[in-house]
Amino acid sequence: MDCATCEAMVDVYLDGEMSAADCAAFERALERCPECRRRLDEARALSALLRELPAEPAPDLLRARIDRELRSIAGRSRRLSATLPPRTSLRWTAMAASLIVAASLGWLGGSLSTQGSRDADELVAGYLRVASSEHPVDVVSSDRHTVKPWFAGKIDYSPPVHDLTSDGFPLLGGRVDIFDGRKVAVLVYRHNQHKVALTLWPAGSGNGVPAHIEQRDGFVLAQWRQAGFELRAVSDIEPAEMTAFTKAVDRSLGGGG
Amino acid sequence: MSDALEPDGDTVERFRTVMLPHLDAVYGFARWLTRDPVRAQDVAQEAMLRALRYFHAFRGGEARPWLLRIVRNTWHDARKRRDAEQPLEVVENEAAEGPTPEQSAIAGDRRRHVAAALAALPAEAREVLVLREIEDLTYKEIAAVLDLPIGTVMSRLARAREKLAGDLRSRLGRRDHGLRDL
Numbered sequence: 001m002d003c004a005t006c007e008a009m010v011d012v013y014l015d016g017e018m019s020a021a022d023c024a025a026f027e028r029a030l031e032r033c034p035e036c037r038r039r040l041d042e043a044r045a046l047s048a049l050l051r052e053l054p055a056e057p058a059p060d061l062l063r064a065r066i067d068r069e070l071r072s073i074a075g076r077s078r079r080l081s082a083t084l085p086p087r088t089s090l091r092w093t094a095m096a097a098s099l100i101v102a103a104s105l106g107w108l109g110g111s112l113s114t115q116g117s118r119d120a121d122e123l124v125a126g127y128l129r130v131a132s133s134e135h136p137v138d139v140v141s142s143d144r145h146t147v148k149p150w151f152a153g154k155i156d157y158s159p160p161v162h163d164l165t166s167d168g169f170p171l172l173g174g175r176v177d178i179f180d181g182r183k184v185a186v187l188v189y190r191h192n193q194h195k196v197a198l199t200l201w202p203a204g205s206g207n208g209v210p211a212h213i214e215q216r217d218g219f220v221l222a223q224w225r226q227a228g229f230e231l232r233a234v235s236d237i238e239p240a241e242m243t244a245f246t247k248a249v250d251r252s253l254g255g256g257g
Numbered sequence: 258m259s260d261a262l263e264p265d266g267d268t269v270e271r272f273r274t275v276m277l278p279h280l281d282a283v284y285g286f287a288r289w290l291t292r293d294p295v296r297a298q299d300v301a302q303e304a305m306l307r308a309l310r311y312f313h314a315f316r317g318g319e320a321r322p323w324l325l326r327i328v329r330n331t332w333h334d335a336r337k338r339r340d341a342e343q344p345l346e347v348v349e350n351e352a353a354e355g356p357t358p359e360q361s362a363i364a365g366d367r368r369r370h371v372a373a374a375l376a377a378l379p380a381e382a383r384e385v386l387v388l389r390e391i392e393d394l395t396y397k398e399i400a401a402v403l404d405l406p407i408g409t410v411m412s413r414l415a416r417a418r419e420k421l422a423g424d425l426r427s428r429l430g431r432r433d434h435g436l437r438d439l
Contacts, residue, residue: 059284
């Protein structure tokens with residue numbers, strides 16, 4: 001085996017595409033050829049760099065959308081059998097089934113979606129992480145004096161934390177999530193059998209904006225600004241209950257209501 | 258591929274069992290092709306629904322390469338649609354994006370540079386490298402996904418590796434060192 005061949009075979013050898021006989025011949029040739037050894041080391045190093053890149057799993061919202069499409073397709077032909085796909089809990093499937101997506105194959109709906117609806121998608125996905133997870137919060141405590149310090153060092157601001165049990169929304173705890181590319185605090189409250197996820201971060205401008213409540217994909221979303229914070233709440237409670245929740249939050253922040 | 262069929266409930270259930278476990282790979286590949294998390298979700302969703310319609314044509318064997326081929330075709334069609342909607346010079350001048358926020362959150366400069374260099378490669382080089390190094394497919398599987406002869410896969414892969422190694426050296430300012438020193 002001369003060196004030109006040796007050079008051409010580095011990739012094939014490294015990719016595990018070489019026969020055992022050729023491998024032996026290649027390894028013998030390597031011993032006599034420092035240049036080819038250098039090439040092989042470089043190729044190995046490059047491959048290792050690529051293989052250490054962290055994989056990004058499919059987002060929850062994508063999983064939920066596909067799940068819903070599959071259900072509607074199966075439902076068109078007959079009632080769905082009760083078997084569930086692997087890695088899917090019953091509760092999660094019930095949640096995902098209530099997500100509504102564009103009736104098209106999703107491409108058009110996706111590419112035409114506005115920033116506002118992308119934000120809402122992101123918030124709903126965050127709520128699903130809370131509502132469908134066995135561990136909806138990273139810090140489990142109804143004590144604001146436990147929850148508030150927990151955020152220190154995890155995010156770059158200090159969120160106001162209040163237990164709202166007297167208003168019918170006991171605090172379950174808090175977690176950190178990513179919204180719009182930044183780390184944000186999420187406070188999780190309970191209301192009867194439902195959970196409410198409250199995401200909040202410091203507002204750019206100071207004026208309060210009253211709560212705007214909309215229903216989307218079977219969830220109710222509230223968006224408002226109060227006491228210097230942007231607030232976003234998502235839940236599967238009734239819109240009237242969400243209004244009560246926003247007022248309770250406002251009172252705790254010393255604002256209106 | 259044969260014609261698409263309207264799947265029945267049994268087909269959907271089998272599809273869930275066989276194909277849904279590969280959703281992470283589908284999204285990951287779409288993410289490297291589109292270089293955009295929102296477009297990647299759209300491509301992944303459309304690819305999965307196409308895969309369901311063609312599932313009757315799946316003859317067993319490896320599910321992942323079969324799915325990844327559909328992902329790539331879906332992305333190509335989506336690009337054609339976008340190109341048809343945009344003036345040509347916009348499409349041609351579409352610069353490679355820098356690292357995305359979540360890629361920036363990757364610990365360590367080195368990984369960030371590697372991710373950015375891979376994202377900046379032309380599509381032809383990017384897809385073959387991702388299939389080989391990240392999806393770990395064999396030459397034969399890559400040839401099936403890209404619909405190319407194996408010899409072409411090998412020469413593209415060699416060129417892509419050479420280009421990425423050169424780009425990484427200039428990004429990291431180590432022209433006189435090997436990649437082992439990174």
